[in-house]
Amino acid sequence: MEKAKVYFADFRATLTENLQQKLTRLLKTAGMGTIDFDKKFTAIKIHFGEPGNLAYLRPNWAKTVADFVRERGGKPFLTDCNTLYVGGRKNALDHLDSAYLNGFSPFTTGCHVIIADGLKGTDEAYVPVEGGEYVKEAKIGQAIMDADVFISLTHFKGHESSGFGGCLKNIGMGCGSRAGKMEQHNAGKPQVDPSPCVGCGMCTRICAHDAITITDKKAHIDHDKCVGCGRCIGVCPTDAIGCGYDESNIVLNRKIAEYTKAVVDGRPCFHISLVIDVSPNCDCHAENDVPIVPNVGMFASFDPIALDQACVDAVNAAPVNPDSLLRDAHERHHIDDAHDHFHAAHPDTNWQSALEHGEKLGLGTREYELIKI
Template sequence: MPENRCSTVWGIDSWTTGISGGMLRALDTLLDKSGLEDLFKPGEHVAIKISVGELGNIRYLRPVFIRAIVEKISELGGTPVIMDTVGMIGNTLRGPTDWFYTTSVNGYPGALLGKDVIPADGYTGEEGELLPIEGDELGGVEVARGIVEVAATVVVSHVTGHPFFGLNGALFNKGVGCSAQKGKWRIFNPLKPEVNSGQCNNCAVCVSLCPVKAISADNGAAKVDKSRCKGCNHYCVAFCPHEALSVQDGSQTRFQKRVVEAATAVNVAAMGRLFYLNFLLDIGKYPDYYTVGDQNVTPDLGILASRDPVAIDQASLDLINKAPGLISEKSQGYRLLATDSPKFNEIHGVDAAYPLKYAEEYGLGLRTYHLEMIGG
C-alpha cells in the first residue's frame, strides 16, 4: 500500500456550546457531511447494527441516538432495520422472551417508530450463512442472515474496552456482532481458561459464572473441563476475584485475529456497502454485552463516522489514549489513568493496537487517517 494513502474519518466532539448546539444536532450534521447518503439508494433496506446491551449493563448507548439514525435513513429514502445478534449461552439476549424483555428494558422497544430490534441471526442464533474467507485462523464464518439480506449496513458501535480484544469498536462489532452463533463460538474458541491453583482460594465464583458447567471446585482449586468449555463470555477470567484464571499464552492473539478475519466475511456479505459510526461516549472498561458496566476510563470524546473500519477504530484508540484518564480500579485505590497512555493495555493487559495492525495487513482498511472535525 502506498505510504501517502489515508482514509477520512469525520468527527464531532461531545461539547454543547449553546441551546442549539446539542449532540443530536451535531450528529445530524455529521451524518449529512460524512457521506451516509452514498451508502444506499432510496427504497433499499439498511441495517442499523447496534449492541442492545446485556441486562445489568448500564453504560450501553442511549436509544435516542439510534432514533436519530433511523430518522436520517428514513429521510434519505432508505428503510431502516435495527438489528443485533443474539447473545451466547448465558446471555439475556437469547430466545424470543428474553430478547423482547431485554430490548424493552434497555429502551429499545422501538415500536413507536415502527422499528423494533430484529435478531439478525434469529432468536436461536442459528440463522447464518457460511461465507468462506482467507486467513490464518478461520476458513470462513457464519454471518447473520439479516446482515446478508439487507442492501447496506450501518455498524453503530459504542466504543469501550474489551478484556481480550482491546478496543471494542467497529472491528469487534462487525466481526463478532454480525456473526451468527456458530461463528461466535469459533471466534471465541481459543479463549479457554487456565487455573493458577496457587492463586485460587476455592471461592467458586467462576463455577457460578460458567454457563456450560465446565468448571468445578469441589476438591481444592477450580478445574476447567476443556472438553466442555466453549470459550464463551470468559466471565470466569474477567471476574475471578483472585485473578487465578487466565487464558493460554498466545490465545488472545489468535482470538484477535479471528475477530478481524470474521469482519472480512461481513465485507463479503455486505458487498462492501458498510458505514461505521463509533460513539465515544461512556467509554467503559467492558463491552455492552457484559452484564456490568464499570466506571468510564476517559471523559466523553464525541462521535466518529467513516467508511473505513480500521481508520475509525485507530482514530478512536488514538483519541482515547490521548485523553485525560479517569479512575482505574477500585482495587488500585482509585488511581487515575494517565493522559497519553495506552489505557486498555493497562487495564486489560492486552495489546489493543495489534488487531488494527493485523486488519491493515489483511486489507480491511488503513490505519493512516485524516480526522475531519465538523463544527456544531
C-alpha cells in the first residue's frame, strides 16, 4: 500500500498568524477543502470533557473546524455519544450541561451540539462491519450515521485501557451508543447491582427478549435470553445495570477498530488530532494530571491509521515531562530511556493492536509521509 500523507504544524504562532489561523492553513494544505460540504450535514466528533477535567480541547479549536465547513456551504454540528459509566455525560441532558459548562455552545463554536445517541443513549443505528471478526453489526449513535460527512477532531492523549486515546478511540468508542460501548468493553452481558436497584420495572419494559424479571423488588437478567443489546443500561434510572468491563485490552482495541470502520465506511471523512496537554488518562476522567510530554503540534490526514501512528511516533520522540505520571513510571520500573511512553505509563495496554487490526480491515496504513507546513 502507498504511504499515506499526514500533515503537521507545530504550535508556534506569529504576529500575523495565530494558532486557529494556522489550523485552518493546515486543513487547507491537507486537502480537507476538497470534500464537497455544500448543503451537507457534517458531524464533527469531539470529546466535550468530563466536568472537572481541564485537558480536553478548547472550544476555539472546534469553532475553527466548524467555520471551515460552514464557509464551504456545509451544515456542521458538534457531536458525541453518551457514556456507559455514571458521570456527567450519561444522558443527553447531563451531557449538554457538561458541554456547555466546558464552553461548547452555538455562541462559542458557531454550530449546534447534538448528542448522537439521544436522551438515554438508546437512539442507535445498526451498521454492518465489513470484515469484522468481533463485531458484525456496530451500534452507532443515530445522528452520526445520519450525517453526510464525518470529521473527527481528537485530543491525543494517554489511555488506561487502550494505551492512547487517538483518532480510532475518538471514533470507535466515542461514536458507539451506550449498548455499543458495552459491546466493546464487555465480553458478556449486562449485570445488575442489587444495591441501587429499586425494582421499578423500566428495564423489563424495554427488554424485547423477556430476559429481565423483577423478584423481591430487584431486577434479574436471564443471560440465556439476553442478547446483550444494552438498552436496559440506558433506561435504568438508578444506574443499577451496567457491564462488567471484562474484555481484554487487546480485544477492546480490535473492537474499537471495527467500530471505527462502521462509522467511516461509505462517506467522505477527514481526521484531525491535536497533540496538546497530553494527559496520561482519558478526558472521561473528572480530573487530569500533568501532561506526560510537552505539547507537540497539530496533525491532519484522510487516513485515521496513519494519523494515529504519526501522533504516537511524535509523542514517543518527545522528552518526558518531570513530575508526571510517566516520569513516576520510569522511576518505579527503573526505565532509563523508554521508547514507548504509552506502554510505560500503562504497562497492561497494547496500543499497537488497534492499528494492526485497523490496517488489516482496510481502514488505512501505518506507513506514512509526514508533511510539515
